[in-house]
Amino acid sequence: MAGMIVLLVTMLVIPHVSSRCEFGRPLPNVFCGRGPSRQNCPSGYTCNIDPADRFAVCCPKRVIPEPLASCKFGSPLPNIFCGRGPSRQNCPSGYTCNIDPADRFAVCCPNKVIPECKVGRPLPNVFCGRGPSRQNCPWGYYCNIDPADKFAVCCPRKRTPPASARCKCGQPIPNYSCGRGPFRKNCPRGYFCKREVCCQRRRRCYQ
Structure with a gap:
């Protein structure tokens, strides 16, 4: 009976673990309150101390979507972190480390070429x-x-080779391409396409 009373009092006095943090869940096995056994909360967490010292837990900060790591020129090199910490790697030749001021990303970007x-x-x-x-x-x-x-x-x-060498008769239409690609144009009337240029349509010019 006494055990049931203690359990009920504990449930009423000490808030549920998930209710100690405004966002997410507290970090397990980390006490950030007052005392010799305290630990600092890691990056991305803040210490939430109960006014009556009933708990002191590390709660995750409000989640802010991280910006997409980008480079001024080209695309970042995948799977390489060049920022601060033990897992960092140096960028290879031709790349420079682009570190976000808030340490949200650190990527290798190609140098301007x-x-x-x-x-x-x-x-x-x-x-x-x-x-x-x-x-x-x-x-x-x-x-x-x-x-x-x-x-x-x-x-x-x-x-x-000069454009004139591609037509057997006369001169091709200047700055006019009838070959493949987005810049092609159909030859106008009186011309036919030969080697991607428009040549005059004469019987002896088909050879």
């Missing part, structure tokens, strides 16, 4: 790499993709 072509300059505003926004390079260009996906640009092909 200015894409270059072996011959000429890359075609502006055309991305030919991997992804939904990619475009095929027009005739006379090839896609130069960086191994680390830092850039993907259309570069002019080496030693492209």
Whole structure:
């Protein structure tokens, strides 16, 4: 009978474990109150001390969705944490550690790279790499993709023959591509497509 009374008093006086925290559950086996056996709460927790010292537990802070780790240029290197702590790793060559001021993420971001072509300059505003926004390079260009996906640009092909050499008769329509890709156009009346350029339609020009 005495045991039942003690149990009832305990249930009435000491709040349920889950009710000691405003958000989530307290950290088990950690006492953060006053005394020699106290421990500091780890990162992400705060000490909730009962005014009557009936408990002192580490409660999780209000959950704030972490921002998506991003880089100014390119995408972060997966599965590498370069921030503070024993599990950190150094970023490889060509990458810099981007640490969030609030320590919510620390990722390796590619250094800013200015894409270059072996011959000429890359075609502006055309991305030919991997992804939904990619475009095929027009005739006379090839896609130069960086191994680390830092850039993907259309570069002019080496030693492209002049346009006049591709038509047997006359001159092709300048700046006009009838080949494959998003830049292609159908040849107008009186012309036919040969090697991706529009040539004059004459009987001796079909050969």
